[in-house]
Amino acid sequence: MKKEIGSFVVGDSTKCTGCKACELACFTVHSRKENPVGKTVGTVTVPVTPRLYLTKFEGGCMPIQCKHCEDAPCLNACTKKAITRIDHQVIVDQEKCIGCKDCMQACPFGAIALLPVSKGGKVVAQVSGETRVYASKCDLCQGIEGGPACVRVCPHQALRLVDPEAEREEKNIRAAEALLLTKNWR
Amino acid sequence: MIVAIDQNLCTGCRECAEVCPAYAIVGEQGQPQTIDVSKCVMCGQCVQKCKSYVSILTHGKDAYEKVKKERKIPDCVQEPLFAAHAVCNIDKVKAAIADPEKFTIVQCAPAVRVAVAEEFGADLGSLTPGKLAAALRAVGFDRIYDTNFPADVTIMEEGTELVKRVTEGGKLPMFTSCCPAWVKFMENNYPEFKDNLSSAKSPQQIGGAIFKTYGAQLENLDGSRIYSVSVMPCTCKEFECERPEMKDSGYRDVDVAITTRDLAWLIKDKQVDWDALEETEFDQPLGVYTGAGTIFGVTGGVMEAAIRTGYELITGQPIPDVEVTAVRGTEGFRTSVLKVGDLDLKVGVVTGLKNVVPVLEAVKNGTLDLHFIEVMTCPEGCVSGGGQPKLLMDLDREEAFAARREATFVHDRELPVRKSHESPAIKKVYEEFLEEPGSHIAHHLLHTEYCIG
Numbered sequence: 001m002k003k004e005i006g007s008f009v010v011g012d013s014t015k016c017t018g019c020k021a022c023e024l025a026c027f028t029v030h031s032r033k034e035n036p037v038g039k040t041v042g043t044v045t046v047p048v049t050p051r052l053y054l055t056k057f058e059g060g061c062m063p064i065q066c067k068h069c070e071d072a073p074c075l076n077a078c079t080k081k082a083i084t085r086i087d088h089q090v091i092v093d094q095e096k097c098i099g100c101k102d103c104m105q106a107c108p109f110g111a112i113a114l115l116p117v118s119k120g121g122k123v124v125a126q127v128s129g130e131t132r133v134y135a136s137k138c139d140l141c142q143g144i145e146g147g148p149a150c151v152r153v154c155p156h157q158a159l160r161l162v163d164p165e166a167e168r169e170e171k172n173i174r175a176a177e178a179l180l181l182t183k184n185w186r
Numbered sequence: 187m188i189v190a191i192d193q194n195l196c197t198g199c200r201e202c203a204e205v206c207p208a209y210a211i212v213g214e215q216g217q218p219q220t221i222d223v224s225k226c227v228m229c230g231q232c233v234q235k236c237k238s239y240v241s242i243l244t245h246g247k248d249a250y251e252k253v254k255k256e257r258k259i260p261d262c263v264q265e266p267l268f269a270a271h272a273v274c275n276i277d278k279v280k281a282a283i284a285d286p287e288k289f290t291i292v293q294c295a296p297a298v299r300v301a302v303a304e305e306f307g308a309d310l311g312s313l314t315p316g317k318l319a320a321a322l323r324a325v326g327f328d329r330i331y332d333t334n335f336p337a338d339v340t341i342m343e344e345g346t347e348l349v350k351r352v353t354e355g356g357k358l359p360m361f362t363s364c365c366p367a368w369v370k371f372m373e374n375n376y377p378e379f380k381d382n383l384s385s386a387k388s389p390q391q392i393g394g395a396i397f398k399t400y401g402a403q404l405e406n407l408d409g410s411r412i413y414s415v416s417v418m419p420c421t422c423k424e425f426e427c428e429r430p431e432m433k434d435s436g437y438r439d440v441d442v443a444i445t446t447r448d449l450a451w452l453i454k455d456k457q458v459d460w461d462a463l464e465e466t467e468f469d470q471p472l473g474v475y476t477g478a479g480t481i482f483g484v485t486g487g488v489m490e491a492a493i494r495t496g497y498e499l500i501t502g503q504p505i506p507d508v509e510v511t512a513v514r515g516t517e518g519f520r521t522s523v524l525k526v527g528d529l530d531l532k533v534g535v536v537t538g539l540k541n542v543v544p545v546l547e548a549v550k551n552g553t554l555d556l557h558f559i560e561v562m563t564c565p566e567g568c569v570s571g572g573g574q575p576k577l578l579m580d581l582d583r584e585e586a587f588a589a590r591r592e593a594t595f596v597h598d599r600e601l602p603v604r605k606s607h608e609s610p611a612i613k614k615v616y617e618e619f620l621e622e623p624g625s626h627i628a629h630h631l632l633h634t635e636y637c638i639g
Contacts, residue, residue, distance in 0.1 A: 019237050020237045021579075025578070038304065039582050040577055043304075045265065049242075
């Protein structure tokens, strides 16, 4: 069946220890696109700007990231048309973003943060001299080999890439099989 | 404080506690952790593991510069800083280089030359001894000596000691003593084994003791004018050089130890363009080394180097195959029996300090009978040391360790001399200064005792 709705990554607070390996990996793979970031920490010359956010709460901790909503409040709120849907994913165009924070306000999950723009190993300045910022959010590692880096690096498999439609079908099958078993008892 | 955890940055994930071989990290899950200094062996594996970085979002815009300043890290550094960290002594090194009264001698451990280039964007495990020597010169050190030279001396001393213990009857099994975290662990937890450790100092300390004596003579300088710096893949080497007894040259044998990561910072701070560096040689004669010296950087390397020389000491014949592949590998504990003339030499190699506990228990209860055991604290020996370039993603660990290991063996194969006792520099230092392995002067300068602090 043709995929109609988008995937997303979700964390599991029962497994997460709060180590931030996901945040660092997220930053690493994304910043490599426009900065000379190698495999070791010493190659980094710009601030760490993740696209998912380790969140501590009374019951534990887990990373929070974009759900790639089908009726995305951030996308609808963006007056600069900097947020679009590409291959089912909600994607921010860093060049068009002016840092107005409308998307931040609109997002019910807090999955967007305003963070510095870096290019060529340097933080990018605005005309005013202030650091340029953009709406940093999960793009499901679009175009990055191996898929979402956060899922790959988590030492406790506390992050999972969800294909909601496939999971729903799988649940349907399990339900059907369970119902078949109950029929024998009737 | 050599290794510490910043309470303001720690998320309490306790991933570091998982890798700590000394169970020295204490705290509740989710709360900032502290290091129990009475247990810590300063191996720095927690520093390698920690991903809890200074974050703009969590800690604020100004936090980064504040942490950098607190840790005395050079201004030019812009890389992520983490909760678990090691002391940075670059300021001391810079002050010594700038002091016209001081003659600075630097030495680099074998594992540095297969990793430091990674910090400048090179492939994992890039082998760059020539660039390393050039960078040290550009940074301003007066003499570029090398830890691989004293590693060869270690083999002369430790090899002779092993042969003596095996043939004349001495405390066995003999354990290697080059890894300061292992030595500290033994002193903390198994002091009953103190006489099993080789009395030979580590290459760093042997280098330190020789540089301020024989090295000073070569320069026509008083040893007091020499400032000795070592660059190590290890966070514990600073602890080792600070040990009160390490002053047999008449001065502090090694004044300061910095890590591979620190060296990369120093090179950046001095605005040396790594990519543009023209390869140069280490200085003669105390920077000349063999393949045996360079394989100290990998697990099994000290064992292999010792056997290359020990075989000849026992049999009088050169070893048939210089590559002792039986002791190579990356498993936590491996043993083999080597035919050395009429002797079956039974050896063991431990890598990863947690793996030493069952070995020590087995030796204690008499179920393990070996002549010689090498122990290294870090996962695959010094190439994976706590002071080595830190990986942004742990997914790359295996590749990094394998590449650094392979580069070490490549370097060994390419060197003209591969056995310590065949090195012209070794022959010269014994002829002119040390007399013979285990001589009175060698014993005074190059050997030590344990559990005396």
